[in-house]
Amino acid sequence: MxxxxxxxxxxxxxxxxxxxxxxxxxxxxxxxxxxxxxxxxxxxxxxxxxxxxxxxxxxxxxxxxxxxxxxxxxxxxxxxxxxxxxxxxxxxxxxxxxxxxxxxxxxxxxxxxxxxxxxxxxxxxxxxxxxxxxxxxxxxxxxxxxxxxxxxxxxxxxxxxxxxxxxxxxxxxxxxxxxxxxxxxxxxxxxxxxxxxxxxxxxxxxxxxxxxxxxxxxxxxxxxxxxxxxxxxxxxxxxxxxxxxxxxxxxxxxxxxxxxxxxxxxxxxxxxxxxxxxxxxxxxxxxxxxxxxxxxGIFYEFIKADEFFTENPKRYTIGEVELGVNYALIVSTNAGLWGYNIGDTIQFTSLAPYRVIVSGRIKHYISAFGEHVIANEVENAMKEATAGTNIVINEFTVAPQITPANGLPYHEWLIEFEKEPENIEIFAEAIDDSMRKQNIYYDDLITGNVLRKVVISKVSKNGFQEYMKSQGKLGGQNKIPRLSNDRKIADNLK
Structure with missing residues (x-):
């Protein structure tokens, strides 16, 4: 030593x-x-x-x-x-x-x-x-x-x-x-x-x-x-x-x-x-x-994500937060930011001490039909669907398809595979099952035949890198949003 x-x-x-x-x-x-x-x-x-x-x-x-x-x-x-x-x-x-x-x-x-x-x-x-x-x-x-x-x-x-x-x-x-x-x-x-x-x-x-x-x-x-x-x-x-x-x-x-x-x-x-x-x-x-x-040197406040866009939402301090709730993170700092919404959402995993996970971005979600799907949910679904399999994912993002050529609208998962599933339909079913367990609103939309189940679209090798390069965002601190409420990224990838 x-x-x-x-x-x-x-x-x-x-x-x-x-x-x-x-x-x-x-x-x-x-x-x-x-x-x-x-x-x-x-x-x-x-x-x-x-x-x-x-x-x-x-x-x-x-x-x-x-x-x-x-x-x-x-x-x-x-x-x-x-x-x-x-x-x-x-x-x-x-x-x-x-x-x-x-x-x-x-x-x-x-x-x-x-x-x-x-x-x-x-x-x-x-x-x-x-x-x-x-x-x-x-x-x-x-x-x-x-x-x-x-x-x-x-x-x-x-x-x-x-x-x-x-x-x-x-x-x-x-x-x-x-x-x-x-x-x-x-x-x-x-x-x-x-x-x-x-x-x-x-x-x-x-x-x-x-x-x-x-x-x-x-x-x-x-x-x-x-x-x-x-x-x-x-x-x-x-x-x-x-x-x-x-x-x-x-x-x-x-x-x-x-x-x-x-x-x-x-x-x-x-x-x-x-x-x-x-x-x-x-x-x-x-x-x-x-x-x-x-x-x-940071004073934290937290706003429940599902209340964030309402008028005058309640601002919670550290002693008022709860486990498992999705909060928008608000900070005031010794760099001169005051009541500043950084755009990230977090959830507490422990209150003694206070530990958090990053659950997504307050503006990065899918709620084309009121489902308000967040990044943490799609990442958990991908983790569960690939667990115990040989499937390997390079990158993925999710977007709504509101006006498909045929049939009901759906959530489109654009995935760059390193190792593909043997049966893409079974894999999509596993993702969908996980999403329905995590998000009751999404489950209601599937049950009520408002949405069809997850649709997977394959992205070609290095497709995400090429997309980021085309946007002038290759490397550094730049990253692909895990999901979005529009089709800007999805249509560019396709």
Whole structure:
């Protein structure tokens, strides 16, 4: 055992104990975060516009600060981008993280000197919790790869602009710099296919122990490695690869494909990062869900998803949430976001401590007939339908077909198979059965002959990659929506 791995275990125990200190008093922790946020921002333009000086309670805050999305906050953000100070948060932010907006074009999310460390520390602490629980620290001596966006930044009015993953690349601790791959020059390559091919060349002969990234793009990296190595399993190429770290999408639909490519099972750690904040990470290999980070300068509110689009829906705080309910996640942060709807929906899997899963996007659902099918339901259906079979899925998405040429409307599942089912109709039936068990409204529509059962359409090899490429969204933090309420993606794929 190396000195580095021994030190990692000692540090991991320290961080674990620190986590217990706030996780065991969640409501008190959130109250302290709330008070700190209000106090630090009461002299900002936003704070003055929303009477922060008079806010003492959560109820005061909710009366003065409505729920907002990016468009509602854009006027303030434009002032910050123009170099004005004390607008959303004291002073000016260090960075703007540029993200792809579905309705707003590019979005620019501020990162401040107070918020930036929480992104870095959360990623580190996720790994340290894994070390503390499993005792496995040998991987710290191997090479680690983080598939991410370019770290090249621009600057205007003293604020740097870039992709979140590229910004975070500037904060990799010195003790990891020698282990970190790919090289800085390769990380700066903008074209994703060129970048992945270059990464393959740099890493194929290295002792890779940790691989991290969005599953769909790590899958592309693995495929290129296998092409270069003559079809070897990833575990043959990287004999000490034992830990996969991911975020952005649910890993379960990819798990069978990954285990086939890797040639063995490897441990995994799920993260829940976003430009708006690092919200949660998997703190245990034994428990379902990710630990919600209640002490990271983020005050959380939750709106039940089925009430979200009603007038003045109730905003719940951490002490009021329930297990298994689908909530829209609302945040106020030390980067200057206030009552901000990040667009993700979550469900609590534990209340002691508070653990969550990401169940989908509040605007990504199918409700063409009132069924309100969410991402978590279609992912569970796919998992159940493929369990115990040899079927392997590369990627899939779901869309409604409202006006078919013949017969009743239906939900169309567009699937790129690595290994197809022997009988596509039996497979579709299994998916449909699972959907009906999970969603009573969908079941009613099938029973009432309003909808016909699931229809599967095969997508050609690399069809999803080609679609993303055509949209200028190949690689990086981009990902295919698991489902949508229109046919934009479906018709492009077909």
């Amino acid at each position: 190396s000195i580095k791995s021994i030190a990692a275990k000692i540090f991991a125990r320290k961080i674990y104990n620190q986590t217990l200190s706030w996780a065991n008093k969640p409501i008190e922790t959130q109250i302290e975060v709330f008070k700190s946020l209000i106090e630090n921002a009461k002299e900002t333009e936003f704070g003055k516009d929303h009477n922060f000086a008079s806010i003492k309670t959560f109820e005061d805050f909710q009366k003065n600060v409505p729920i907002r999305d990016y468009e509602d906050l854009k006027n303030y953000i434009e002032k910050v981008k123009a170099g004005e100070e004390n607008i959303l948060w004291k002073g000016k932010p260090l960075y703007f993280a540029k993200t792809s907006g579905t309705t707003s074009g590019a979005k620019y999310i501020p990162l401040t000197k107070e918020s930036m460390p929480t992104h870095v520390n959360a990623a580190r602490n996720a790994i340290l919790h894994y070390i503390n629980e499993t005792g496995n620290a040998d991987f710290v001596d191997g090479k680690m790869i983080f598939l991410q966006g370019s770290p090249i930044l621009t600057e205007k009015h003293g604020i740097k602009f870039g992709r979140l993953s590229g910004i975070v690349a500037h904060f990799v601790p010195k003790y990891l710099q020698k282990n970190r791959m790919p090289s800085w020059e390769t990380n700066c390559i903008e074209d994703w296919e060129t970048k992945v091919n270059t990464i393959v060349g740099e890493t194929i002969n290295e002792n890779m122990s940790v691989i991290s990234g969005i599953p769909s793009w790590v899958q592309m990296y693995f495929e290129r490695l296998q092409e270069r190595s003559g079809g070897k399993k990833i575990s043959e190429i990287f004999k000490n690869f034992n830990l996969f770290i991911y975020g952005g999408v649910n890993y379960e639909p990819y798990r069978a494909k990954f285990e086939q490519m890797i040639g063995k099972k490897v441990d995994s750690i799920e993260l829940f990062p976003a430009s708006e904040g690092f919200f949660a990470y998997q703190d245990s290999q034994k428990e379902k869900g990710m630990l919600l980070l209640l002490n990271s």
